[in-house]
Amino acid sequence: MLDVAKKANVSLSTVSYAISGTRPISEETRKRIFKAMEELNYRPHPLARGLASKHSRILAILFPAIERGLGLTELEFVANAAEAASKSGYHLVLWSAETNDPEELRQLTQQGLVDGVILMEIHKNDRRVNLLRDLDFPFSMIGRYDDDSGEYVDIDFQQTINEIMTYLLGLGHKDIAFFNQSQSSFEAGYGPVVRTKAAFEDFVRKSGINGYTVFCRPSPQSGYEKINTLMEKHPDITAVVSMNERAIPGIMRAAAEHGWKIPGDLSLAAIVSSVKMAEMMVPRLTTMDPPSAELGRMATELLIKSLEGNCDESPHILIPCHLVVGESTGPAA
């Protein structure tokens, strides 16, 4: 930087101001400076800048260790968050941490390396959220907190449930099961599980159809067992909606064993499963494709905006999933 200043015949500080644009520089001077930077192939040093300015321009995304394992959705969050950060001149560090042990998170924030944090897998009364609030540390969420406070972007689960249910209703289905994630994740207050359950039951009540909510561990085996038990008790069910990706092969297996054709005898739809995953099944699954890339990108943009003070006070953004019809759904038998 000193070399640049010398070459451009200005002071060190002028070069700094020219780069940051934090004070007016005459057009001529600026040109000289940028030319010198170019010629010397100068790159500002992020560590020095961070140390002096108290802003590292580094963000962290918290990568939770979750029961059902990491999936394509989480990958999309992270990849797109990194890209969005990079576009705004930020870096993104990956930080894996227990969802319900904020101790690691406290250390991360106290280190002073990162300017802000992106959280995902938000739970009811999430301890990480509470911690960051107490510390007054900047963060944004993919998902939302109980009281709907803070900056977040989330899936519009209500709308997602409504859309898939309306679609199935239109095909004549009147006895529909909803395979949710595990009971324990419901009890832990995991947002998507709680919200889809409420939305499903709400829809059922309003539409007057028969709806059955099923909790299910994230495994084909569990899906297999649950569908068998369920169908025994309620043989009239003609459609299954599943937010439990890994249960689906189990459901398909049970259907095959019983000789139920999909979608002839049983319609099967996923929600919050990617099209890419839906295409891995035979028959190709109808799914409500989640806006994973947008969620990752927007959570990052929100955080950066609030860090830079351009925040229009705690934006709440909800994006619905998008219906992609496959071959696994059809008219009710």
Added chain:
Amino acid sequence: MLDVAKKANVSLSTVSYAISGTRPISEETRKRIFKAMEELNYRPHPLARGLASKHSRILAILFPAIERGLGLTELEFVANAAEAASKSGYHLVLWSAETNDPEELRQLTQQGLVDGVILMEIHKNDRRVNLLRDLDFPFSMIGRYDDDSGEYVDIDFQQTINEIMTYLLGLGHKDIAFFNQSQSSFEAGYGPVVRTKAAFEDFVRKSGINGYTVFCRPSPQSGYEKINTLMEKHPDITAVVSMNERAIPGIMRAAAEHGWKIPGDLSLAAIVSSVKMAEMMVPRLTTMDPPSAELGRMATELLIKSLEGNCDESPHILIPCHLVVGESTGPAA
């Protein structure tokens, strides 16, 4: 840090040395210092340390934008690399970049933020590798370069092919097709594609069976078309091995349409597909499960070792995939 020094009645530098352990400190003094740190809840500032020491303790992993899209394997690389880094006191930043345009990479290295880089999706004559060599910038690879130089950890493709082929041979299969990835990725010299092709053809030659290599784009549709064409020409084929995950549903669909039972009439095995993915299929797929977590972790450890000078000169580590038998393979018809 100054506060700590005062509290412990020592100089600033002594505190620094006590933390880094780069010079002998009397037991007593050290204790006083650590007690003071504890009481003041002191955390060293990584930016300041980085600026002064010229080592940021930040690593980057290059996240390629690849044709077939990001998968579970890449996710495992990244998640485990982050964890391994964290265990050694490093941070991992995610950097997405074109595989064959090293310009972004050059900027990343010149910024001076990161101490080293982890590369994946290594191609023949990889331009990123060439660049990092020219710059003499530290890096490690998941995958290997043509000349087998540099520090890497990779899948032992030869062994992987041998194991699955031996398994199929044991089941009596003598006409086996290998569904590789796309022709274009082969032409681009993408390591796994090149190596598995060679290993497969080698095995075929030595064992005297009939083998058929098929390139296939990463889509069910492409898999469907290729298997149909292939079976028309070679109806004796009784087993398919696929390193092309997304082609598999297409193969299954074709089988169903022709009334070939899996595995009764046709055995189907994946390689380098995770068990988790294999379990998403009905019937559950036999697969050679890749050691993704280990690869991510070891590539990181390799890099850190070489940065800290503990490197036993360019380790080359090969790990085979692990056979997990599912329901999609059986005795030859």
Added chain:
DNA sequence: CTGAAAGCGCTTACAG
């Protein structure tokens, strides 16, 4: 519109 200088919080020769 521009400069001189202090300071961000550490590391590391230099000296004893």
Added chain:
DNA sequence: CTGAAAGCGCTTACAG
């Protein structure tokens, strides 16, 4: 075994 001091490469009041 320990200290005093320079310096890492920037930003930002302070002054003009």
